[in-house]
Amino acid sequence: MATKARRTDALSREVIVEAATQILDTDGEDALTLRALTVRLNTGYGALYHHVENKSDLLAAAAEDVIARAVAGAATDSEPRELLRTVALSLFDAITAHPWAGAQLAREPWRSALLDIYESIGAHLEALGVPEPALFDSAGALVNYILGVAGQNAATARAGAHRTASLAAVAAQWERLDPARYPRLHKAAAQLPEHDDREQFLAGVDLFLAGVEAVHRRGASDRSS
Amino acid sequence: MATKARRTDALSREVIVEAATQILDTDGEDALTLRALTVRLNTGYGALYHHVENKSDLLAAAAEDVIARAVAGAATDSEPRELLRTVALSLFDAITAHPWAGAQLAREPWRSALLDIYESIGAHLEALGVPEPALFDSAGALVNYILGVAGQNAATARAGAHRTASLAAVAAQWERLDPARYPRLHKAAAQLPEHDDREQFLAGVDLFLAGVEAVHRRGASDRSS
DNA sequence: ACTATGTTGGATTGACGCTCCAAAGCTAGC
DNA sequence: GCTAGCTTTGGAGCGTCAATCCAACATAGT
Numbered sequence: 001m002a003t004k005a006r007r008t009d010a011l012s013r014e015v016i017v018e019a020a021t022q023i024l025d026t027d028g029e030d031a032l033t034l035r036a037l038t039v040r041l042n043t044g045y046g047a048l049y050h051h052v053e054n055k056s057d058l059l060a061a062a063a064e065d066v067i068a069r070a071v072a073g074a075a076t077d078s079e080p081r082e083l084l085r086t087v088a089l090s091l092f093d094a095i096t097a098h099p100w101a102g103a104q105l106a107r108e109p110w111r112s113a114l115l116d117i118y119e120s121i122g123a124h125l126e127a128l129g130v131p132e133p134a135l136f137d138s139a140g141a142l143v144n145y146i147l148g149v150a151g152q153n154a155a156t157a158r159a160g161a162h163r164t165a166s167l168a169a170v171a172a173q174w175e176r177l178d179p180a181r182y183p184r185l186h187k188a189a190a191q192l193p194e195h196d197d198r199e200q201f202l203a204g205v206d207l208f209l210a211g212v213e214a215v216h217r218r219g220a221s222d223r224s225s
Numbered sequence: 226m227a228t229k230a231r232r233t234d235a236l237s238r239e240v241i242v243e244a245a246t247q248i249l250d251t252d253g254e255d256a257l258t259l260r261a262l263t264v265r266l267n268t269g270y271g272a273l274y275h276h277v278e279n280k281s282d283l284l285a286a287a288a289e290d291v292i293a294r295a296v297a298g299a300a301t302d303s304e305p306r307e308l309l310r311t312v313a314l315s316l317f318d319a320i321t322a323h324p325w326a327g328a329q330l331a332r333e334p335w336r337s338a339l340l341d342i343y344e345s346i347g348a349h350l351e352a353l354g355v356p357e358p359a360l361f362d363s364a365g366a367l368v369n370y371i372l373g374v375a376g377q378n379a380a381t382a383r384a385g386a387h388r389t390a391s392l393a394a395v396a397a398q399w400e401r402l403d404p405a406r407y408p409r410l411h412k413a414a415a416q417l418p419e420h421d422d423r424e425q426f427l428a429g430v431d432l433f434l435a436g437v438e439a440v441h442r443r444g445a446s447d448r449s450s
Numbered sequence: 451a452c453t454a455t456g457t458t459g460g461a462t463t464g465a466c467g468c469t470c471c472a473a474a475g476c477t478a479g480c
Numbered sequence: 481g482c483t484a485g486c487t488t489t490g491g492a493g494c495g496t497c498a499a500t501c502c503a504a505c506a507t508a509g510t
Contacts, residue, residue: 011489034467044490045468051488055467106331106376110384110395115402115410122409134428136413136420141370141429148373151331159335170335177340184347185340188361195361203359204366211436236458259498269459270499276457280498 011043013051013061021062021098029100029158032059060111063104068113070094071120080127081209087120088146088205092198095150099157102150109147118143128209130216142208149201168193236268238276238286246287246323254325254383257284285336288329292338295319296345305352306434312345313371313430317423320375324382327375334372342368353434355441367433374426393418 019040023032034055038044052058074090076083095102105112122139130138159166174182174189244265248257259280263269277283299315301308320327330337347364355363384391399407399414 033465035465038490044492046470046491047489049468103332106373107328107380109377109380110398115407119407119410122413126409135409136416137425137428138432140425141432144373144377144429145366145370146373147376148331148369148371151372151376152334152369155332155334173335182340182344184351184360185344188347191361200362200365203362204369207363207366207436207440208432209436210439211432211434214435214439215432258496260496263459269461271460271501272458274499 011041011047011051016041016048016051017058017061017065020058021065024062024100025098029103029154032100056108059100059104060108063098063101064112066094066098066101067091067105068116071113071116074120080124084121084124084128084142084209085202085205087117087124088142089198089202091117091146092149092153092201095153096197099154103154103158106147106151106154114143117146125212128212130212134216138212142205145204145208149204153197164193236266236272236276241266241273241276242283242286242290245283246290249287249325250323254328254379257325281333284325284329285333288323288326289337291319291323291326292316292330293341296338296341299345305349309346309349309353309367309434310427310430312342312349313367314423314427316342316371317374317378317426320378321422324379328379328383331372331376331379339368342371350437353437355437359441363437367430370429370433374429378422389418 016037019037020032023036023040032055034045034048037048041048052061070090070093071087074083074087076086078086095105105114118139121142122135125135125138125142126132156166171189171192174185174192177186177189179186241262244262245257248261248265257280259270259273262273266273277286295315295318296312299308299312301311303311320330330339343364346367347360350360350363350367351357381391384394396414396417399410399417402411402414404411
């Protein structure tokens with residue numbers, strides 16, 4: 001009777017992904033190791049690898065889960081511009097809540113629910129009046145902006161335990177910069193602590209939308225240059 | 226005489242960073258291991274760690290090197306809008322040539338030459354007429370867009386050996402998508418193989434600049450909302 | 451010559467992803 | 481109710497990695 005008791009409840013891909021998500025959310029990206037998973041689930045490597053291809057697959061599945069939920073949850077009906085802002089914001093919120101998902105999104109964009117993001121944004125841009133040939137560029141630009149913020153968020157989350165602490169550290173770093181070489185950053189350090197990530201993100205989205213509307217006034221005069 | 230010959234030439238941080246850059250450029254991001262570095266430089270771990278903090282530090286230094294050169298190289302005098310496009314493009318080109326630098330930029334944005342990027346973009350935006358309070362948001366938006374594209378580029382470079390091959394793979398994947406659920410992506414698959422990353426990037430930058438100019442027409446009427 | 455300081459090479463450690471296999475459950479056929 | 485074949489499980493072990501540690505070596509100062 002030296003053998004450990006075998007599990008009676010079902011072990012499935014969903015259970016594993018859920019456990020992984022919990023580890024990622026509570027202890028951070030680096031804490032997700034297969035060893036940690038075996039401990040949490042009271043199982044071994046073989047059982048895990050029976051349900052999951054490898055660690056990348058697991059991470060992608062967890063991120064897909066989170067992102068798809070965010071995109072789907074933002075589907076309401078109103079004017080297209082407001083819809084775009086809603087989709088972007090719900091993505092931002094999801095990534096803020098699960099920074100590891102943002103990192104995964106930036107690391108392996110072709111997997112995960114990036115397709116849903118593209119499709120959703122493309123649809124709303126089309127409704128906004130963006131003509132077909134420019135749709136590709138516009139949607140790509142907006143998605144890339146979101147991905148950039150996602151990566152940035154993941155990075156700051158990885159850096160410090162609390163957002164405010166690391167923000168203060170960055171502000172202090174900017175403060176120490178040579179005012180001759182970095183005049184603008186040196187000055188911006190003052191207003192950095194009191195800034196709101198979410199608002200700044202939304203400001204960027206609005207800048208984008210303003211650009212889209214400016215370029216495609218009505219008749220979409222020209223596209224070149 | 227069983228001991229290996231000790232090196233006579235100088236081993237310095239610069240030499241190590243340069244060797245690391247070569248490995249990264251020729252064999253990719255995963256090929257950079259400290260073991261590979263010891264082999265290439267005919268040395269041991271101790272010597273490396275004497276000049277370099279750790280692997281992250283080394284990667285950051287290499288990326289800093291590449292990025293700083295790109296930002297500095299794009300400094301010519303013309304109208305601010307053209308300057309912004311030039312800076313963005315030279316960054317894009319640098320990241321295309323060194324995808325690992327793009328990944329590093331997205332992974333640890335507070336290090337590397339991100340400061341120079343911010344400062345440069347901030348200066349040109351200011352010259353463009355963007356008022357102080359909005360400068361922060363505008364520069365951040367543009368930088369985040371660039372970072373997003375950087376990460377995307379690094380990801381596609383990591384995926385396949387050749388850009389065209391992986392691009393075709395993505396196109397095939399989009400082609401296979403359910404036209405009911407992803408109508409726009411399904412249709413966009415056709416124009417994907419013939420698209421130019423660089424042009425699309427520039428289109429995104431222009432969209433941004435159009436937004437900036439639209440929002441800050443002349444008197445900068447309002448900033449809220 | 452001798453010491454102090456700086457530099458080098460490599461053995462070693464601990465953690466990780468992953469492979470592999472034996473044992474245990476489960477299901478169908480008789 | 482027994483057995484054969486398939487699925488699922490647990491864990492030992494392998495190869496690789498970043499990083500530490502220490503003894504050996506070099507050079508400069510006195």
